[in-house]
Amino acid sequence: MRTKTAMNLRVGFIGAGKVGTSLGKHFTEHGIPVMGYYSRTEQSARESANFTKTKVYKNLEEIITASDVLFLTVSDGEIQNVWQQVKKYLTDVPKLICHCSGALTSQIFSGIEETSSYGFSVHPLLAVSSRYESYREISKALFTIESNVPGTGEELKELLECTGITVQQLDSSQKLRYHSAAVMASNLMVGLFHSAEQVLKSVGFSDGNAHDALSPLLRLNADRIADAGCREALTGPVERNDVETVRTELEELMKLDHDVGEIYRLLSKQALEVAEEKHVTKNFTKLNIALEKELDSI
Ligand SMILES: NC(=O)c1ccc[n+]([C@@H]2O[C@H](COP(=O)([O-])OP(=O)(O)OC[C@H]3O[C@@H](n4cnc5c(N)ncnc54)[C@H](OP(=O)(O)O)[C@@H]3O)[C@@H](O)[C@H]2O)c1
Numbered sequence: 001m002r003t004k005t006a007m008n009l010r011v012g013f014i015g016a017g018k019v020g021t022s023l024g025k026h027f028t029e030h031g032i033p034v035m036g037y038y039s040r041t042e043q044s045a046r047e048s049a050n051f052t053k054t055k056v057y058k059n060l061e062e063i064i065t066a067s068d069v070l071f072l073t074v075s076d077g078e079i080q081n082v083w084q085q086v087k088k089y090l091t092d093v094p095k096l097i098c099h100c101s102g103a104l105t106s107q108i109f110s111g112i113e114e115t116s117s118y119g120f121s122v123h124p125l126l127a128v129s130s131r132y133e134s135y136r137e138i139s140k141a142l143f144t145i146e147s148n149v150p151g152t153g154e155e156l157k158e159l160l161e162c163t164g165i166t167v168q169q170l171d172s173s174q175k176l177r178y179h180s181a182a183v184m185a186s187n188l189m190v191g192l193f194h195s196a197e198q199v200l201k202s203v204g205f206s207d208g209n210a211h212d213a214l215s216p217l218l219r220l221n222a223d224r225i226a227d228a229g230c231r232e233a234l235t236g237p238v239e240r241n242d243v244e245t246v247r248t249e250l251e252e253l254m255k256l257d258h259d260v261g262e263i264y265r266l267l268s269k270q271a272l273e274v275a276e277e278k279h280v281t282k283n284f285t286k287l288n289i290a291l292e293k294e295l296d297s298i
Contacts (some may be wrong), residue, residue, distance in 0.1 A: 005203065008033065009030060009032070009068045009155065010035050012037075013063075015082070016038075016048035021131040024048060035057075036057055037049050060085055060089060065089075069156070093116065095116075098122045104121060105121055105201040106172060107173045111197060121144065122143060124143050126141035143165050144170060146271055157169065230274045234274050234278060238268050251290075
């Protein structure tokens with residue numbers, strides 16, 4: 001499908017929510033021809049079209065005909081349903097059909113191989129929280145492009161790259177692991193912070209005090225990890241090879257809550273991998289053994 005340069009590919013959005021609007025605005029700001037928006041409600045499509053100075057489409061066929069690249073930026077649960085409708089209007093003219101889900105792959109476009117079009121998942125590693133503000137952050141995010149037809153993602157890659165976005169290509173079998181990494185770095189940090197708050201509350205901190213006490217630690221540490229990497233950011237008893245502190249804290253947490261003890265043990269093992277890389281001459285054998293113990297035997 002190399003009839004146009006990537007910058008001339010006409011882009012249409014089905015789903016005028018946060019991601020569709022932000023990506024459309026980012027594209028228009030970088031000179032990409034965005035055709036406009038079709039959405040479940042005409043009002044959303046109109047708002048996004050106004051914001052991006054593009055067109056409102058009132059039926060699917062028109063936006064499909066007008067676009068070379070179609071982003072199905074609808075909620076994950078609607079992608080299959082919208083795809084079934086889009087499929088009916090595909091002709092011999094090839095289109096690049098994309099959704100933006102982190103967890104789903106391009107395989108959701110069932111039967112696309114019987115058409116002239118190609119399917120992709122295109123995922124921004126970014127929390128897109130605002131329809132009208134998040135576009136400013138888009139070029140800071142890495143995007144992944146996943147397809148199960150090797151070699152078909154080049155035009156999309158060029159399209160994103162010519163707007164300043166960094167792109168990593170994945171194949172379908174890699175998508176679950178990729179998304180689980182994103183979950184760990186974002187959502188599961190919430191779970192970890194919640195556990196730390198519960199532990200402080202168990203020694204008399206109020207809800208607000210626990211939150212306020214731990215927040216500076218979290219902020220500084222997150223910045224340090226982001227700026228300097230895990231090795232430089234690591235401090236604390238694991239890095240100091242302080243076996244006694246780790247062992248007794250683990251025992252104490254096990255008495256409080258088995259799951260929280262397990263979190264402490266398993267994440268200490270991960271931190272130990274970092275400590276071992278950082279201090280190659282230190283002997284961490286005793287700490288390793290303390291963290292390997294079955295919890296019930298501690
Ligand atoms: N938000 C994030 O942080 C983020 C980050 C990465 C990836 N994603 C992915 O991006 C996609 C969109 O997420 P979002 O956060 O932008 O969701 P959103 O803000 O809820 O927007 C979804 C839009 O889809 C439209 N829609 C729903 N069903 C439809 C249908 N059957 N036909 C046409 N339009 C329909 C809705 O339209 P109406 O307004 O007209 O009702 C809504 O505006 C999802 O796949 C999500 O996983 C999101």
